[in-house]
Amino acid sequence: MTSIDVQDLTKEYGTRRAVDALTFSVRPGRVTGFLGPNGAGKSTTMRLVLGLDRPTSGTATLAGRPYATLTEPLRHVGALLDAQAAHGSRTARDHLRALAASNRIPRGRVDEVLEETGLASVARRRVKTYSLGMRQRLGIAAALLGDPEIVLLDEPSNGLDPEGIIWIRQLLRRLAAEGRTVLVSSHLMNETASFADHLVVLGRGRLLADTPMREFIHARVQPRVRVRTSDPTALKHILAQHGHDAAEHEDGHWTVRHARVDDIGLLASASGVPLLELAAEEGTLEQAYLDLTATETEFTAPSQEA
Amino acid sequence: MAFTPVLHSEWIKIRTLRSLVGGLCAVLLVTAAISALAGVDSDGADFDALSSVFFGVSFGQIAAIAFGSTAVSSEFQGGALRVSLAAVPHRGRWFAAKAVAVAAPVLAVGLVTGGVCLAVGRAVLGAKADGLTWSEGLRGVVGCGVYLTLMALLAAGLTALLRSGVATLSILIPFLLIVSFVIGDLSGTVADVLPDRAGQVVFDETWDGPLGPWAGLGVTALWSAAALLAGAWSVRRRDA
Numbered sequence: 001m002t003s004i005d006v007q008d009l010t011k012e013y014g015t016r017r018a019v020d021a022l023t024f025s026v027r028p029g030r031v032t033g034f035l036g037p038n039g040a041g042k043s044t045t046m047r048l049v050l051g052l053d054r055p056t057s058g059t060a061t062l063a064g065r066p067y068a069t070l071t072e073p074l075r076h077v078g079a080l081l082d083a084q085a086a087h088g089s090r091t092a093r094d095h096l097r098a099l100a101a102s103n104r105i106p107r108g109r110v111d112e113v114l115e116e117t118g119l120a121s122v123a124r125r126r127v128k129t130y131s132l133g134m135r136q137r138l139g140i141a142a143a144l145l146g147d148p149e150i151v152l153l154d155e156p157s158n159g160l161d162p163e164g165i166i167w168i169r170q171l172l173r174r175l176a177a178e179g180r181t182v183l184v185s186s187h188l189m190n191e192t193a194s195f196a197d198h199l200v201v202l203g204r205g206r207l208l209a210d211t212p213m214r215e216f217i218h219a220r221v222q223p224r225v226r227v228r229t230s231d232p233t234a235l236k237h238i239l240a241q242h243g244h245d246a247a248e249h250e251d252g253h254w255t256v257r258h259a260r261v262d263d264i265g266l267l268a269s270a271s272g273v274p275l276l277e278l279a280a281e282e283g284t285l286e287q288a289y290l291d292l293t294a295t296e297t298e299f300t301a302p303s304q305e306a
Numbered sequence: 307m308a309f310t311p312v313l314h315s316e317w318i319k320i321r322t323l324r325s326l327v328g329g330l331c332a333v334l335l336v337t338a339a340i341s342a343l344a345g346v347d348s349d350g351a352d353f354d355a356l357s358s359v360f361f362g363v364s365f366g367q368i369a370a371i372a373f374g375s376t377a378v379s380s381e382f383q384g385g386a387l388r389v390s391l392a393a394v395p396h397r398g399r400w401f402a403a404k405a406v407a408v409a410a411p412v413l414a415v416g417l418v419t420g421g422v423c424l425a426v427g428r429a430v431l432g433a434k435a436d437g438l439t440w441s442e443g444l445r446g447v448v449g450c451g452v453y454l455t456l457m458a459l460l461a462a463g464l465t466a467l468l469r470s471g472v473a474t475l476s477i478l479i480p481f482l483l484i485v486s487f488v489i490g491d492l493s494g495t496v497a498d499v500l501p502d503r504a505g506q507v508v509f510d511e512t513w514d515g516p517l518g519p520w521a522g523l524g525v526t527a528l529w530s531a532a533a534l535l536a537g538a539w540s541v542r543r544r545d546a
Contacts, residue, residue, distance in 0.1 A: 047546070050388075051392075069395075073393065081392075082385035087319075087386060089323055089324060090319075090323060094322035098319045099393050101311055101318055103311065103393055
């Protein structure tokens with residue numbers, strides 16, 4: 001097993017608790033999205049896992065071992081923490097070569113990851129000439145250098161162009177399909193929804209959720225049905241009659257909460273109400289996330305429900 | 307984790323930064339050029355041929371300090387240290403490799419610089435250098451290499467402690483250029499054990515302080531060792 005196991009992890013900076021008694025596991029073979037607002041403790045947790053910061057209490061292990069005890073760790077764990085980490089005056093290739101040398105990774109891997117991340121043609125240019133997106137790709141190249149079983153990426157889609165965002169999505173899916181353990185932090189919900197299988201959600205350093213993404217959404221967002229009709233009066237009447245909670249929107253469509261398409265379709269047909277459109281509205285991760293944070297007592301923001 | 311790959315990695319980091327390679331060239335050029343100039347203007351009652359030949363070291367050491375400091379401070383920019391320590395979690399070993407990677411090229415360049423200074427100095431001084439013995443010349447050359455290395459390491463250690471090249475240079479350079487010049491002539495005081503004053507006795511044909519040339523370098527080495535230990539302590543203890 002090549003899990004990341006975080007056990008009762010706490011980190012205090014002065015009196016502020018950046019990470020508060022956090023316990024969760026990241027399993028191989030799936031992409032785990034690491035969610036939370038800025039300042040929730042995602043990056044701190046990643047630094048603690050990598051042994052860069054010392055925890056106030058608790059442990060973090062990779063495949064059962066603390067990071068600091070790994071020999072040649074880049075061969076087991078690859079991480080992207082900060083796209084600005086490569087020195088601006090060095091070329092991408094030299095940056096990767098220095099990293100590869102420290103862990104006795106064959107030089108050929110440097111060219112392979114440069115190719116894989118689409119940087120091969122600019123590999124001999126100095127990093128200061130790179131755009132944020134290119135630096136991000138270089139950081140990902142560094143993370144993949146040792147062909148690691150465990151990959152941790154902090155906000156990898158930052159600064160990537162649309163093509164890059166599709167690329168990173170496919171990369172993450174592939175890494176998980178290859179059986180690797182993949183933890184990806186983000187504060188972008190739609191982006192995370194496009195690649196994550198599982199979610200770990202933090203708020204103010206605490207664990208708010210650790211569930212499969214589908215379950216997370218289904219548990220928090222009620223299914224809705226979108227309907228459009230040429231006879232609003234009749235529709236409103238029959239929906240009210242059957243106890244459905246419907247709302248009309250300005251552009252003329254209706255949303256029926258807590259309902260399924262099967263119910264509404266049959267009901268309309270039986271009552272002879274003409275339907276122009278009938279569709280199930282899937283809950284989005286964004287809705288589920290806002291619902292979660294709104295119900296958490298730590299969050300003082302008012303409810304987002306309309 | 308073996309030491310050699312880590313050292314190899316740190317060496318790649320040094321030779322792939324132009325500013326560092328330039329710093330090493332500056333050590334040689336500045337030291338040799340200023341020594342040659344000093345040789346041209348070499349009259350006075352307390353003329354010391356060996357000091358004259360290695361006069362430029364006082365200035366070349368600034369380049370050595372800048373080199374040692376920059377090599378370490380590049381790790382404190384934009385999270386570079388996190389990448390380095392994620393690759394090499396044994397922090398003591400990592401810092402030791404960094405120190406060796408700083409010391410080795412400065413020692414090599416310092417020895418070459420010493421040789422160049424001696425050759426140029428003898429040529430410029432002409433008959434005035436006739437009194438220099440081979441052993442004194444050799445002492446100066448070796449001293450030049452060792453002294454510059456120790457100063458680079460002093461800067462490297464201090465930079466790791468302060469986590470900033472700017473802070474280090476703004477302490478060390480005024481110290482070397484002002485404090486040491488002002489109180490440096492007051493022999494028999496605390497000035498004798500300042501890192502630069504103590505080490506530079508190695509460039510004196512005759513000395514009147516309590517420290518001889520090798521003892522003086524020993525004192526400088528103690529300063530450098532203290533700075534490196536403090537730097538290592540900081541790297542090991544603090545969050546990256």
